[in-house]
Amino acid sequence: MRRNFFYNLYLFDKRLFFLVTIFSSLTIFCNIKGDEITPFFVWAMYSEKEDTANKYEIFKILVNDSVLVDYSSDYTDNNRFFLSRPLRYYNKIKQNGFVDPGSSFLETKLGATYSIIQPVAKKIFNGIENQEHFTGWYKKYLEQTMGMPIHAFKVNALSGHFTGDQQLQIDSSYLVVEWRQQ
Amino acid sequence: MAAAIGNEAANNNTGQRNLLCRLVFAFIFFFLLYYQFSNTLVHQLQSPVLKFPYVDITYWIFHLLKIPELITRNYLISCCFDNLLFVSCLLSFFFPNRRGFIILFFLLYFIYFIIFNTYGTHHTHSKIGILLMPVPFMFRRPITFKYMWEAMRYFALFFYADAFLWKLFRFTFLHADQGILILKRNFAAYLYYNSQTFLGGAYTWLLHNPYLIELIFYTGFIAEGFFLVGFFTRRYDRYLILISILMPVGFLFLSDAFFFEMLVLSFTFIRLRELPASAIGTV
Numbered sequence: 001m002r003r004n005f006f007y008n009l010y011l012f013d014k015r016l017f018f019l020v021t022i023f024s025s026l027t028i029f030c031n032i033k034g035d036e037i038t039p040f041f042v043w044a045m046y047s048e049k050e051d052t053a054n055k056y057e058i059f060k061i062l063v064n065d066s067v068l069v070d071y072s073s074d075y076t077d078n079n080r081f082f083l084s085r086p087l088r089y090y091n092k093i094k095q096n097g098f099v100d101p102g103s104s105f106l107e108t109k110l111g112a113t114y115s116i117i118q119p120v121a122k123k124i125f126n127g128i129e130n131q132e133h134f135t136g137w138y139k140k141y142l143e144q145t146m147g148m149p150i151h152a153f154k155v156n157a158l159s160g161h162f163t164g165d166q167q168l169q170i171d172s173s174y175l176v177v178e179w180r181q182q
Numbered sequence: 183m184a185a186a187i188g189n190e191a192a193n194n195n196t197g198q199r200n201l202l203c204r205l206v207f208a209f210i211f212f213f214l215l216y217y218q219f220s221n222t223l224v225h226q227l228q229s230p231v232l233k234f235p236y237v238d239i240t241y242w243i244f245h246l247l248k249i250p251e252l253i254t255r256n257y258l259i260s261c262c263f264d265n266l267l268f269v270s271c272l273l274s275f276f277f278p279n280r281r282g283f284i285i286l287f288f289l290l291y292f293i294y295f296i297i298f299n300t301y302g303t304h305h306t307h308s309k310i311g312i313l314l315m316p317v318p319f320m321f322r323r324p325i326t327f328k329y330m331w332e333a334m335r336y337f338a339l340f341f342y343a344d345a346f347l348w349k350l351f352r353f354t355f356l357h358a359d360q361g362i363l364i365l366k367r368n369f370a371a372y373l374y375y376n377s378q379t380f381l382g383g384a385y386t387w388l389l390h391n392p393y394l395i396e397l398i399f400y401t402g403f404i405a406e407g408f409f410l411v412g413f414f415t416r417r418y419d420r421y422l423i424l425i426s427i428l429m430p431v432g433f434l435f436l437s438d439a440f441f442f443e444m445l446v447l448s449f450t451f452i453r454l455r456e457l458p459a460s461a462i463g464t465v
Contacts (some may be wrong), residue, residue: 008329076220086232093232124246133231142230157402
């Protein structure tokens with residue numbers, strides 16, 4: 001007991017003890033609930049069982065009708081994060097009928113009580129104006145990343161599977177977003 | 183005489199605190215340069231539009247107060263913000279005893295953390311180490327710093343141990359081909375665009391020898407579990423440092439996840455010299 005960190009901290013400084021205890025307790029609580037509230041983090045990384053369906057989706061980003069952007073290796077990890085994640089989320093919104101999936105998730109989770117927080121949720125989640133401005137933003141971020149002016153870009157989502165030879169074979173594709181300077 | 187020894191010990195501990203502070207902020211400065219090189223400083227984000235507060239109340243509060251919007255939508259403000267981030271980091275390095283600079287850096291980085299995650303539309307965990315590591319240095323007294331440093335060590339242990347427990351209680355370790363499926367999901371684009379490169383060939387070879395991938399996954403899982411030992415003894419801290427350095431390499435190799443910023447927490451496994459009783463007071 002005498003060597004216990006919390007016991008010694010309690011003897012040393014009660015206010016600090018309560019702060020550390022509250023932080024620890026809320027972190028454990030969030031982990032039990034499985035919901036993260038910053039800064040009480042949940043470290044569930046790669047614990048979710050992976051989907052066994054042999055189906056994978058990647059992007060094909062074509063700039064100025066000729067330059068293919070390899071977002072999987074050509075840039076640093078953080079740069080690649082901003083090239084792919086917002087694009088993926090935009091695609092999710094599009095596939096969700098232009099409704100923010102976060103809003104849909106909360107609506108399903110809360111049921112009837114969602115109407116209470118709906119006015120706040122409307123301010124929080126992406127509305128139609130955010131989606132409309134996405135194309136312009138993505139063009140600017142591509143320019144920032146590639147260091148060149150862009151007059152056109154096109155993003156397709158390619159859907160494929162791994163063959164027995166462990167090669168990714170593309171089965172289908174669809175247009176995610178396209179922009180061209182008028 | 184005892185008081186003189188106590189003062190000397192306190193001075194030594196202040197020196198130790200300052201050295202650690204400089205190490206930590208040098209590490210952080212390196213990563214700020216990396217953000218600049220990666221086009222992910224706030225002024226480089228080009229006023230992003232899609233946000234991802236998800237169901238995290240903290241993000242909701244930030245967006246309701248329009249803090250991320252205010253900083254990212256005005257180029258001048260975003261430039262000032264980035265400059266302040268760099269300057270506060272440098273000042274914390276050069277003046278480790280000035281807690282104001284450390285607190286300022288912490289607040290700015292917290293805002294940066296929210297901006298990065300919400301406009302990146304994914305709540306990443308890799309920046310948490312840099313976010314929380316300045317906390318112990320916000321305390322001036324060596325003994326208070328020592329307690330908070332130890333608290334950070336427990337946080338570092340918790341981060342890995344928690345990842346182990348999640349996999350344990352979700353029975354992920356029993357899920358067939360979990361490691362292979364993680365690799366395929368995260369490297370699908372890489373393998374499509376780079377199948378002819380050396381690394382692309384190496385990953386394809388690994389996929390032909392899936393037991394090796396599963397071996398890496400299970401080694402990582404067990405290594406995460408090893409951090410539980412740290413809650414009961416400091417005896418194995420030197421091994422924990424080594425594992426905590428190897429883990430981000432594993433994350434990068436198996437899942438293309440960049441966790442090197444979390445290496446800052448590895449500093450907490452460096453054992454501080456014990457404080458003499460005269461400096462500790464009533465403990």
